Every structure is written in structure tokens, then in C-alpha cells.
Amino acid sequence: MYGNYLKRLGDILFALCAIIILAPIILLTAIAIYIEDGSPAIFRQKRVGLNGREFTIFKFRSMPNGTGDVSSREAKKLRITKVGRFIRRTNLDELPxxxxxxxxTMSLIGPRPAxxxxxxxxxxxTEAGVYDIRPGLTGLAQVNSYENMPEGEKVKxxxxxRNELSLMMDLKIVLRTFGYVLKPPPAY
Incomplete structure (x- = not known):
């Protein structure tokens, strides 16, 4: 029952509360991006989600206007704006x-969308059945490695x-995510 109904209800309540509470930060971040590098402030990218369907993920834009779609690993080689450097180090780029x-299209907790x-x-x-659940803002793989985890380990x-989905696991991941966010950020 948790995975089918209560998790989605919790996601909706969490997202609504977070958007209301963080509205000033979201607005100021968008304004800062616009002032430094113009419009749009939001970066849209196709990702793979529930049931293997593509969806559009939203992030604050941290690279100069016109930068193409690249993975996180490839993004480290590209130029990042001053505001972009700050929002990545503070994880504000994920707020949208x-x-x-x-x-x-996403859940608070689940596999990060590829x-x-x-x-x-x-x-x-797909072979591991991971796409049976919504992708998440944070997940078990993220709290077990800050970055550069091999893809095979990430899938595990x-x-x-997916196989052990429960309220207790989600609560543990939320608590561990706070520790993750407080770690020294990667160099950009």
C-alpha cells in the first residue's frame, strides 16, 4: 500500500510545502540566473522515467545559454556560470x-533519472525492473556515493x-540525504 498510494500522497504534500516555503529562494535564483546570463533560467532535459517513458526534467540552468544536453560526468568539462557554480555547490539547481x-513524473525518493x-x-x-518506480530527487545510490559511482553499482x-521499498527506507534516505547535502561539494 505504501508504494502505491501513500508514497505518492507524501510526494504531493512534500512538494507543495517545499515550493511554498522555498518560493523566495526559487524566485531569487531564477532572477540571479537571468541577470547573469539571460533567459531561460530553467533548463529542460529529456530523461527516462516510470515504465521507461521519457519525461522532461527541470533544473536551474548552471551553464551558459545554448549549452547542449550532456550527462553530469560530461558537464564537468564545460564552462559553468558564476551563479551556476554557486547553485550546484548548494544543490539549488535541483529545486525546480x-x-x-x-x-x-518524479518522486522525492527513487533512482535518479538517466x-x-x-x-x-x-x-x-530496465532488466533490473528499476523503471517500475518513479525516478527520484534523491535515492539509495546517491546516499551511498557522492559522485562517480560505476553504472553497474548504481543499478544494484x-x-x-525498488525491491525493498518501504516507508522506513524512505525515511532513512531522507536523513542520509541531509548528510550528503552537507558534505563538501565536488569541484566545478
């Missing part, structure tokens, strides 16, 4: 995903989450 959670171009990762996740954590 609250709207993804609200509209149901790019469709990450063919091997998508294939492995994602499958473990």
Missing part, C-alpha cells in the same frame, strides 16, 4: 524538480531500493 514531483543517451544504464535498469542500489 519539486514541480516534477508535484506533477507526478539520460536516454545513457544506453547501457537504461538497459541495465537502484534495484535494491
Amino acid at each position: 524538480q519539486l514541480f516534477n514531483i508535484l506533477c507526478g 539520460l536516454a543517451s545513457q544506453i547501457e544504464l537504461v538497459k541495465s535498469r 542500489w537502484d534495484a535494491k531500493y
Whole structure:
């Protein structure tokens, strides 16, 4: 029952409350991006979600206008704006995903959504049944490694989450996410 109904209800309540509470920060971040590098402040990218369907993920734009779609690993090689550097280090770039959670394309907790171009990762996740659940803002793989986790290991954590999905596991991941966010950020 938790995975089918209560988790979605919790996602909606969390996203609504977070959007209301964080509205000033969301607005100031969008304004800062606009002042430094123009419009749009929101970066849209296709990702693979529930049942293997593509959806559009929202993030604050941290790279100069016109930068193409790249994975997180490839993004480290590209130029990042001054505001972008700050919002990545503070994880503010992820705040627009609250709207993804609200509209149901994402959950607060689940596997981080992959790019469709990450063919091997998508294939492995499909075989492991990971796409039976919504992707998340944070997940079991994220709290077990800050960055650069091999894709095979990521799939193992994602499958473990899918197979052991429970309220207690979600609460543990939320608590561990706070520790993750407070770690020294990666260099950009």
C-alpha cells in the first residue's frame, strides 16, 4: 500500500510545502540566473522515467545559454556560470524538480533519472525492473556515493531500493540525504 498510494500522497504534500516555503529562494535564483546570463533560467532535459517513458526534467540552468544536453560526468568539462557554480555547490539547481514531483513524473525518493543517451544504464535498469518506480530527487545510490559511482553499482542500489521499498527506507534516505547535502561539494 505504501508504494502505491501513500508514497505518492507524501510526494504531493512534500512538494507543495517545499515550493511554498522555498518560493523566495526559487524566485531569487531564477532572477540571479537571468541577470547573469539571460533567459531561460530553467533548463529542460529529456530523461527516462516510470515504465521507461521519457519525461522532461527541470533544473536551474548552471551553464551558459545554448549549452547542449550532456550527462553530469560530461558537464564537468564545460564552462559553468558564476551563479551556476554557486547553485550546484548548494544543490539549488535541483529545486525546480519539486514541480516534477508535484506533477507526478518524479518522486522525492527513487533512482535518479538517466539520460536516454545513457544506453547501457537504461538497459541495465530496465532488466533490473528499476523503471517500475518513479525516478527520484534523491535515492539509495546517491546516499551511498557522492559522485562517480560505476553504472553497474548504481543499478544494484537502484534495484535494491525498488525491491525493498518501504516507508522506513524512505525515511532513512531522507536523513542520509541531509548528510550528503552537507558534505563538501565536488569541484566545478
